[in-house]
Amino acid sequence: MTDLIRRLASTSLTARVAFGIAFLLIFGGVIVSIAAFAYGREAARSAYDRLLLGAATGIASSITVQDDRPVIELPVSAFELLALAPDDRIGYRIIGPEGVTLTGYDEITLPTGRRDFREGFFDGSFFGEPARFAVVSRRFAERTLNGTIKVVVGQTLRARNDMAYDITRKALYVLAASGLAMVLLSVVVVRSVLQPLERIAGGLSARDPHDLTPLDTSVPRETAVMINALNGFMARLDRQMNSMRHLISDTAHQLRTPVAALRAQADLFTDEPELSRKEKIVERIQTRTASLGRLLDQLLSQALVIHRGDSARREKVDLRDIALDVFEEGDHAVLNPEFDVILDIGEDPVEVLADVQSLKEALKNLLNNALKYGRSPVRVGASLQGGRASIWVEDAGGGPVDGVLAELGSRFNKGALSRQSSSGLGLAIAHSVALSYDGELRLEKTGGARFRAALVFAAVPEGRA
Structure with a gap:
């Protein structure tokens, strides 16, 4: 059974439609044949009963x-009427008022021996062969003859059966012809x-493997559903490929400088004879190593965001929970204990359709930027206004100048505040998360000289x- 299902699943649509119509025609043909x-x-x-009745009436x-x-x-x-069924045997019996056969075959008996059967039809046998009989009565009220004479006329069923088979056969011919036409028409359609x-x-098949542009949607409406789904899939695949290309480019761009610097410091350490200068070189190597570790963390975070942007299932998330989780993890208290970090969330839910892990990574990067370049106190919160839900980090610093502010968030941009110690990926990661879930990254100065x-x-x- 499983093999049959597999074979049917691999057949063409034309064969499936033809097979389905053929099955319906066979099933319908059985029903039509019976009907x-x-x-x-x-x-x-009905036709031959009329002939019997006409013959019996004529005799009576x-x-x-x-x-x-x-x-x-x-x-x-009367016999000319019955001769319309030439292959059938004919029999008759005329019964007098006393139940005596006046003429005809005594073998013809009324149903169940009822002598009071006066008019109508009944089925019986005539010399061992199934037959149909008609009974017509005629009443006489003479001085010497007072009673009812019954005329029974019958014939066998050969002509009746031949007529029934002929009607059935012709109906099947019509069904077969129309069925064949339907199968051919279905194949063409x-x-x-x-x-x-x-x-x-x-x-x-003719496309270049790297061509992920949308397909032409000028197709029938039923096919357009598949085309739209395929275009959506190619768009997601294109985003994934672009993101992977950017990630590889980011990694190559960002790792080249710190690795070269570490190699140079190691060479200097090897060639430096003075102990005091070696200690300074070791200190610089430690600083570079720590910076490289932060860079690798950000690159891994960016890879996670890229992966989950299209693969993770969107679910309803309360942004207050994201802010609370990042605040309670307490990384800021270990890395920057001198900063005051305040949680600012309300009582009303702030819900969006997104991925929890991606939102956490984005908020952590925003908080790290505020701790690195901003001023205490730093507030972390979520709010809802005008149908737009936001999760934000705000510090007491005034933020960068307007020219630098317009460029923040782009890849490889470090900004004037970075002092050449950051990769510039923190805001880029947050920006990627915003785009993945149809949102935006807003960098703005608020009232009271806050950013x-x-x-x-x-x-x-x-x-x-």
Whole structure:
């Protein structure tokens, strides 16, 4: 059964449609055959019952009374009617008022031996062969003949069955012809429907492997759903590839200088004879090593953000929880104990659709920048305003000048405040997180000579699951 399902799954759509229509036609053909045979039998019964009734009525009309006795002259017209079924055997019986057979076959008996059966039809047998009989009664009220004479006329069922089979056969011929036409039409329709897919497949096969531009969407509406999904997938793949290229470029760009500096300091240490100068070289090596460690942390954070931007499932996140988690981890208290860090969150939820881990990495980078370049106290919080949810870090410093502020957040930008000791990736990571979840990074000066870096997203409407 499993192998059959696999084979059916690998067949073409044309074969599937043709097989489905053929199955429906076979199943419908069985039902139509039964219905057509039932209709044919009923039509044949009705037609030949009329012939029997006409013959019996003609015979009953020809009965006369002469010399106080019934005289029967069988009319030729009655047997001409019955001759319309030439292969059937015909039988008749005329029963007098006393139940005595006046003429005909005594073997023909009324149903269940009922002598009071006057009019109608019944099924029986005629010399061992199934037959159908009609009974017509004629009442006589003569001085010497008072009673009812019954005329029973019957014939076998060969013509009736032949007629039923003929009706059924013709119905199946029509069904087979229409079914064949439907199968051929379905093949033509399916092939015409699949032509856009063939064009799409041809276009994809002829494309350069690095070409991830959107496909042409001038296709039928049903196919456009697949094209839009494929374009969306290629767009995500293009973003991933661009992000990986940027990450590799960032890594090569950022590691080249500190590694070269460490190598130079190590060479100086080897060639330096004075102990005091060696101690200064070791101190510089330690400083460079610490800076390189921070750089590697930021590069790993950027790689994590790039990976989770398109792969992680978006879920409803309360930005207050993100701010609370980063605050309670307490890294700032260890690295910068001289700074006062204050948590500022309200009672109302601030919910967005994003990834928890990416938001934490972005907020940590914003907090580290504030601790490194800002002034105490530093406030970390989340707020909701006008349908826009934001998570932010604010310090007491005035921030950079407007020219530098416009360039912050771009790759490799260190800014005037960095003193050549930072990679410039902190804000770039936050900016990447904002773009990944349809938000933005805002760097702005607030009232009271304070500087705020905020990630702003569209808030989840109330009541949405």
